[in-house]
Amino acid sequence: MTLGYGHHVSGWGWFTMSAGVILLWVLIMTIAVRLNRSQEHVRSRATPPAEDVLTERAAQGEIDQAEFRRRLDALHAPPGASARRPDINDAGGASRKPAEPRTPGP
Template structure:
């Protein structure tokens, strides 16, 4: 005669196994997600060498100074001519 009655898990045993299986799969999925995010972040960091925006062109900076009223129209045109190199003379302040 075999005594199987005392060897199967009770209600709490099934509950414990179910919770254990859910925690196992949750930990496995969380590890996979974290690994994927870490690897994709390292590839993104290599793709973008710097986070600084590109510097504006000198003509754009000059136009912004003129728009803010830091220089007048005559000064703007004179400096723009020098920047473009169209017959402007440059004074060296050494």
């Protein structure tokens, strides 16, 4: 029973249709993988490593050798090893004096 269409797909027709669908999916997967890899490559070049930035700042004289060593050690320390994070405005690395407690006036 042909339901009025009058022709059937032969064995070669099924083969070429199946091969075409498989090739279509291979093409889609290849494009997806290449797009993903190109995006990862762009993201990896967007931000320079912290050590490179630190070395560049030391070479330009923005920070001295002691500050360079302290920040480099902080970069290489395991997470949570340092209780105090370096402050951007704290060029010398000295801790700030705590504020004096206010006493009520007379």
